[in-house]
Amino acid sequence: MEAVPPGISLTSTIVVSSMGVTIYDLAREAGVGIGTVSRCLNNHPSVAPETRQKVLAVIKRLNYQPHAYAHRLASRKTNTISAIIPFFTNYFFLEVLKGVQDRALELGIDLILSGVNDPSQVEYYLRRSLLRGHVDGVMFFSMNFPESFVSKFQEIALPLVLVDTHHNKFDSITVKNREGAKIAVEHLIHLGHRSIAIINGNLQARPAGERLAGYREALEDHDIPLRDEWMLSSGAGKLDGFTREAGRTLIRELISRRRISDTITAAFVASDVQAIGVLEGARELGIRIPDDIAIVSFDDIELAQHARLTTMRQPMYQMGRLAVEQLLDRIKERDAAPRITSFLPELVIRSTCGALRDGEAAARIRRKKELQAI
């Protein structure tokens, strides 16, 4: 217990309890060499069972704690990855982060969180990731990966995976925005709608652009002529434009275009957050959803359930887990070709599209009866 690190002069240094037990202490106590101790620690096969027992016992007795950074320095692995992820957009990231977190925990990997509250922080975090031996790899989420950093990452061969964004030099995990939007709009078409608007985010941002493409494609496939007045979007900006306020504003705008609004019976809203705003705006305007306007949105954030949004679900949690997985693969196999994984979002039918109107009513009656029966 009064273990003193080897080679340390015994001047005024007092070693407190279990603090600072090293493999030298273990080796001395167990009567073996530090190599053997190290092997036990890393359960290397070639250690005699009895020796191993002996060492393990000492480890326990001295309450040995390995020193993470010494290990990392010597082994040239950091066992740490980082996530550069925007905090300022919608709640998408939260679900993804849960997935990342859980998987990292299962794997015993440290996760350095680089939450971006302001776009200017991105470069800082990126530069920091580049420090030698700082992290084994980085995950970069939902933002455009700065072109100025691609060569830097390539030069030092730092593994990188992009999530919810894309670059042809790196691995990426995305959602099929175009296909998803198309499914959403087709759902509306199947429900009998022909006059379908789109309420979108910032078209500069990739997701918004792709979702618009899906919208157009669906209409074209069904021989519905595209009309510019049906396509609304948030103004340009640094962010994705998927905000509640934008939804609220755009539904008002849609309605204020008198001649058009008369004919519109449905809208594809490109994000749940905006859809919530649309719902609010509609209520204020006395417009009933889905009766006057049916709505399908995109994302399936947690709020979507409560707002009973019909929406396209992105497997966010899964994407988070996969991001970790993919990064680890990349760390193992540095020079494989960039791999891109893309999830097809899934239609979740709730109340805003009107498909469940009858079913819902029936369910409600059933529930009432059940209650009465109790």
Add this chain to the structure above:
Amino acid sequence: MEAVPPGISLTSTIVVSSMGVTIYDLAREAGVGIGTVSRCLNNHPSVAPETRQKVLAVIKRLNYQPHAYAHRLASRKTNTISAIIPFFTNYFFLEVLKGVQDRALELGIDLILSGVNDPSQVEYYLRRSLLRGHVDGVMFFSMNFPESFVSKFQEIALPLVLVDTHHNKFDSITVKNREGAKIAVEHLIHLGHRSIAIINGNLQARPAGERLAGYREALEDHDIPLRDEWMLSSGAGKLDGFTREAGRTLIRELISRRRISDTITAAFVASDVQAIGVLEGARELGIRIPDDIAIVSFDDIELAQHARLTTMRQPMYQMGRLAVEQLLDRIKERDAAPRITSFLPELVIRSTCGALRDGEAAARIRRKKELQAI
């Protein structure tokens, strides 16, 4: 540029570009000793200006990146702190995390995020924090700090600060729940209400308990007799019970208690998340807020603005920043007495309490006129 790490055999090792430049390389290039280089790096005072210039130039030229872990091993500081924070409760943590994140960034400290998705993960993260040299300190949020770990933290003198929770052995940063709740309820009383219910979370959890205390105190101070039927709370459970569903359920329960609901004109809802549920439930039941029942809640999460909740604002972002600050203080001064900082939440008046009814109406008219003027 073809720098080769010292002491490495020149067999098949090819050193790529700027990867692996060490202080030895710098020293050789600059024609000085590694000690001097190190001093420049840490801008130690005793280096001749010219020498410093020379070294700095080489650093730039070779694109030197310091090795974080070597530094940490040698200096015995990790420059890393961790945050153990629940992901499963409400959005409180998100705001706090933003504060933590921003401050850590400003200070150049790495933040290891230990997001707890399931209560069982807490011990894992705690144990991990204990690894020697892993982190300089830890912040622990919103959960009961396990008694079994207090001695462990004390033994190895690992700096710890508790946020939104409390333990008398450690620093803590909290919110005055009781006082805040009291302010909330008194606001209702000042508005003329005498029959005020409370819709609360899990009473086992500290915040819920304290908020209940504040509620009682307010009523007592104003000679309003307490009535058990007015006090509702989520069932017991591991979590805090501050959920949307709980709010929805409890408002129904409140209303279903016929004789009482007739008299109740206001309710203090112990969390915004529940208040949102209450709003939903009320709408379904055809109860108008604030006309039939006025509501004040607690937290001021981001959603509260959109739902126009009158609520008690917790300075979450500030608390996050302070947590980092406090932890650093503690790291510097290990054996000061535990320090507890407590924030008084602030009443934010919006629509649900009814105080703004007239003002709101006036504002609405004003807005209309402005629009017409355009």
Add this chain to the structure above:
DNA sequence: TTGAAAGCGCTAACAG
């Protein structure tokens, strides 16, 4: 002011 040398605690050959 500066260079040399001795660690920090651990891993990974290399002999035996």
Add this chain to the structure above:
DNA sequence: CTGTTAGCGCTTTCAA
């Protein structure tokens, strides 16, 4: 199977 040795890249005395 195991002890020894030489690093990993940096900080920090200690002389000079």
